[in-house]
Amino acid sequence: MRVSKLFNKTLKEDPAEAEVVSHALLIRSGMIRKLSSGVFTYLPLGWRVLNKISNIIREEMNSSDCQELMMPIIQPKELWEQSGRWFVYGKELIRLKDRHDREYCLSPTHEEVITTVVKNEIRSYKDLPLNLYQIQNKYRDEVRPRFGLIRSREFLMKDGYSFNRDEESLSHTYQEMYEAYTKIFTRCGLNFRAVEADSGAIGGSSSHEFMVLADTGEAALTYCESCDYAANMEMAVHGKRNYENGNNGKLEEVHTPNKKSIDEVSEFLNIKPELMLKTLVYKAIFKDDEKLICVVVRGNREVNEIKLKNAVSAIDLNLADNEEVLKATNTPIGFLGPIGLIDVDIYVDEEVMEVKNGATGALKEDYHFIGVNPKRDFPKSSIVGDYHNVDEYDHCPKCDGKLSFKRGTEVGQVFKLGKKYSEKLDCKFLDDKGVEQHVTMGCYGIGVGRTMAASVEQNNDDRGIIWPIAIAPYHVIIIPVNMKNGDIVNIAEDLYKSFKEENIEVILDDTEERAGVKFANADLIGYPIKIVIGSKTLEDKTVDLKIRATGEELIVPLYEALGKIKEILL
Numbered sequence: 067m068r069v070s071k072l073f074n075k076t077l078k079e080d081p082a083e084a085e086v087v088s089h090a091l092l093i094r095s096g097m098i099r100k101l102s103s104g105v106f107t108y109l110p111l112g113w114r115v116l117n118k119i120s121n122i123i124r125e126e127m128n129s130s131d132c133q134e135l136m137m138p139i140i141q142p143k144e145l146w147e148q149s150g151r152w153f154v155y156g157k158e159l160i161r162l163k164d165r166h167d168r169e170y171c172l173s174p175t176h177e178e179v180i181t182t183v184v185k186n187e188i189r190s191y192k193d194l195p196l197n198l199y200q201i202q203n204k205y206r207d208e209v210r211p212r213f214g215l216i217r218s219r220e221f222l223m224k225d226g227y228s229f230n231r232d233e234e235s236l237s238h239t240y241q242e243m244y245e246a247y248t249k250i251f252t253r254c255g256l257n258f259r260a261v262e263a264d265s266g267a268i269g270g271s272s273s274h275e276f277m278v279l280a281d282t283g284e285a286a287l288t289y290c291e292s293c294d295y296a297a298n299m300e301m302a303v304h305g306k307r308n309y310e311n312g313n314n315g316k317l318e319e320v321h322t323p324n325k326k327s328i329d330e331v332s333e334f335l336n337i338k339p340e341l342m343l344k345t346l347v348y349k350a351i352f353k354d355d356e357k358l359i360c361v362v363v364r365g366n367r368e369v370n371e372i373k374l375k376n377a378v379s380a381i382d383l384n385l386a387d388n389e390e391v392l393k394a395t396n397t398p399i400g401f402l403g404p405i406g407l408i409d410v411d412i413y414v415d416e417e418v419m420e421v422k423n424g425a426t427g428a429l430k431e432d433y434h435f436i437g438v439n440p441k442r443d444f445p446k447s448s449i450v451g452d453y454h455n456v457d458e459y460d461h462c463p464k465c466d467g468k469l470s471f472k473r474g475t476e477v478g479q480v481f482k483l484g485k486k487y488s489e490k491l492d493c494k495f496l497d498d499k500g501v502e503q504h505v506t507m508g509c510y511g512i513g514v515g516r517t518m519a520a521s522v523e524q525n526n527d528d529r530g531i532i533w534p535i536a537i538a539p540y541h542v543i544i545i546p547v548n549m550k551n552g553d554i555v556n557i558a559e560d561l562y563k564s565f566k567e568e569n570i571e572v573i574l575d576d577t578e579e580r581a582g583v584k585f586a587n588a589d590l591i592g593y594p595i596k597i598v599i600g601s602k603t604l605e606d607k608t609v610d611l612k613i614r615a616t617g618e619e620l621i622v623p624l625y626e627a628l629g630k631i632k633e634i635l636l
């Protein structure tokens with residue numbers, strides 16, 4: 067390709083709305099252009115990168131016996147009603163009607179369709195296991211589309227689905243996919259971790275997210291510095307923490323005028339925050355109704371709303387406001403506690419149950435209980451579980467090592483779905499005894515555009531993008547510094563021709579721009595190798611070869627340039 071023919075314009079300024087570096091650089095380098103909020107065009111260079119990632123995915127999927135297919139994006143409402151997700155997906159689902167008023171959605175994911183496709187084709191266990199995937203646009207009306215390709219409303223996703231005869235077979239496929247994903251993200255040159263994750267609205271029993279480490283990441287994660295333990299904060303657990311729990315005390319009501327926060331009460335009563343039993347009230351939203359629930363954690367802990375939401379089996383959880391709390395408990399926020407609380411389900415964090423001499427609100431304005439022993443004093447109907455966040459004072463649950471806390475961007479996820487969709491959509495097979503069984507499913511997604519953006523987040527400098535070779539739009543750019551010098555142009559043209567004959571992905575900057583502009587554009591776009599042809603080439607028949615990633619500069623005899631490039635690209 068010649069830069070003079072390339073459909074590409076670079077920009078000097080960052081777009082005002084770019085909050086992260088990948089968004090700014092992908093726009094400035096002319097890889098993508100915004101059409102409307104969260105909807106982008108991939109221009110030729112960007113599309114090349116996207117296809118390179120797609121092809122790496124294809125190679126790894128195909129070598130794991132997955133088969134590629136292509137399903138419709140427009141999907142009928144009925145299928146989504148059958149799975150129960152027409153309601154659950156809420157406003158994220160883009161819905162539309164045809165001329166006959168029939169309702170459809172634009173697919174955010176394909177479990178419903180693939181399960182229907184497969185159920186009509188398979189008969190017996192001999193047709194299983196089956197692993198199918200596609201690479202296609204998905205549609206999600208995100209509340210806040212942002213960060214360019216990281217959270218958009220139309221985005222390219224590889225989505226795969228496995229169909230197995232039982233859990234054991236699924237575990238095998240899941241492991242294979244986990245390994246394939248590890249290879250894919252390694253080949254894309256990413257620094258990532260596979261973390262244990264919440265399986266969320268999609269349901270299922272087990273899940274890992276592949277997180278690219280980035281300060282701008284939307285998710286918080288923790289991992290052990292000594293072993294392979296890594297988890298999304300939503301799911302993270304820790305080794306047992308040693309607390310002083312106090313000796314058995316007598317339950318007593320004490321006056322705590324105007325002392326509401328944990329710190330205020332703790333100071334006033336001279337009781338450590340970890341012995342203060344913090345009570346919060348949430349409004350839990352279900353499919354057809356909503357109700358208030360309360361949760362109790364130690365005063366030094368934060369509630370983990372995902373763990374709580376899963377325990378409550380709610381679609382959503384929101385902190386209740388003062389008015390709602392007053393109405394339900396007759397007590398203002400600040401003096402809440404579980405002792406004597408009726409008509410509200412009480413979720414008690416497991417760490418709370420060890421306390422012997424703690425304090426909590428007395429369900430009465432300006433009063434707290436001291437001498438609280440939850441095992442003795444809390445309602446017997448309390449639902450005990452892990453509802454708190456791991457923090458920096460905790461240790462690894464596996465090896466007791468030090469935990470690190472980082473942010474990450476999720477680029478892929480693998481789920482064990484079990485029979486959730488096969489039962490709802492009735493996808494069955496005959497087992498080896500001739501008995502009908504529902505298939506056991508898994509699903510496996512990769513955000514292709516998000517992977518591209520995540521790579522830019524990790525590989526850039528003040529001059530622009532630094533593409534890893536595996537996904538660079540072109541590998542080499544040849545820059546003749548002066549187009550008015552016929553000898554320089556001839557050498558550049560000859561080199562370009564010889565590279566093309568050897569199938570090297572090369573681009574020749576044959577524009578009339580100044581050398582400085584050509585260098586700046588090449589660095590902004592992020593080609594891995596730059597070959598400069600200048601007056602030195604005429605003098606001593608050498609070229610200047612620059613490696614974008616390391617800044618290394620080599621003076622190579624002209625006749626050795628091709629060999630050197632091949633060596634670097636190997």
Ligand code: ATP
Nearest residue numbers: 215216217218221223476477478479511512513516
């Ligand atoms: P998130 O939690 O970030 O909203 P998700 O868990 O809903 O993502 P999945 O349903 O697991 O996403 O989709 C598979 C992959 O698709 C994700 O790992 C991510 O890489 C990508 N993806 C999801 N939503 C978007 C989006 N709005 N824009 C770009 N890529 C996305």
Ligand code: MG
Nearest residue numbers: 275476478479
């Ligand atoms: Mg996900």
